[in-house]
């Protein structure tokens with residue numbers, strides 16, 4: 001048994017891969033070359049299952065990419081495009097992105113640009129990629145400290161979500177995906193938020209149900225607004241501050257993972273919501289307490305404020321030369337296009353210092 005979600009012209013199938021239509025889907029590509037994109041970890045932990053459990057992948061070319069956000073860059077894309085050109089990959093061939101959000105974002109981008117676009121599917125292997133990165137058609141790569149600065153909207157042919165892959169995913173990465181699930185509950189669905197409070201990361205059956213809930217929340221937004229004109233903007237909650245924090249740490253010795261950055265971005269944007277009297281203090285405390293029980297807040301230095309705010313000023317979501325943000329009006333409700341100023345960032349820095357003391 002598997003559950004099916006209709007998206008914009010493609011389906012997301014949630015369940016054990018062997019029970020989904022993956023085999024039949026591959027049959028449709030029996031006459032063409034198949035390329036499986038993996039990073040070092042999904043090569044070691046996820047690839048063998050795919051190659052041994054399914055017919056039709058015996059001759060697949062496996063392309064290994066270096067893992068980590070620092071490799072979601074144009075230089076790696078060039079290498080893959082050159083290799084595909086050498087392998088004579090054609091317009092009818094199929095790319096299978098097997099990995100976390102870095103592989104699905106970059107693999108989708110590489111496939112969408114190559115020969116003006118070849119078919120690709122996602123098999124997400126991290127929780128974050130299952131509930132977020134593989135859904136909604138955004139593909140892209142980073143440019144220096146600027147997250148996802150280069151990219152295109154491009155839909156996969158299918159997405160197959162199998163929580164079985166999570167058995168080898170380190171706990172810290174599970175929590176990164178949990179941050180995006182929290183976001184989904186907070187912006188749109190109080191029930192999902194409540195369900196997440198008692199999440200058991202080891203209970204795969206209950207996890208599959210929560211993953212399904214979370215994908216549905218995101219998918220309902222991207223279906224009505226695929227190009228982020230209105231409703232889809234809600235998904236940026238936690239990301240105005242989160243992307244700037246993540247980008248800032250790309251220039252430091254220790255990176256801040258995307259999910260971790262979003263988690264503290266959610267605290268920041270919930271706090272601004274409370275400061276502007278949109279969100280009650282009780283709700284703010286409920287949110288920050290849950291997040292702080294899973295994520296550490298890094299130490300921020302006051303002299304970093306200008307650089308972090310500069311990153312916010314370059315955010316793709318801005319208009320009217322103002323930093324734009326999503327704020328909460330309740331748990332399960334939000335409002336978009338709220339301006340953010342440097343003084344808000346300074347308030348957040350004070351909050352973080354207090355939470356850390």
Ligand SMILES: NC(=O)c1ccc[n+]([C@@H]2O[C@H](COP(=O)([O-])OP(=O)(O)OC[C@H]3O[C@@H](n4cnc5c(N)ncnc54)[C@H](O)[C@@H]3O)[C@@H](O)[C@H]2O)c1
Pocket residue numbers: 039040041042045046067068069072099100101102103105125126127128129132133134135136137138139147148165166167168169170173176177258259
């Ligand atoms: N396109 C979108 O809409 C969207 C949405 C949210 C996030 N993103 C992007 O997603 C990226 C973050 O994704 P992520 O957190 O999955 O990062 P990631 O792809 O770097 O994966 C995290 C780590 O887990 C490893 N890994 C993945 N699956 C594994 C498995 N089953 N077993 C063992 N190790 C495994 C990876 O090799 C990596 O080391 C960011 O670049 C972010 O910008 C995109």
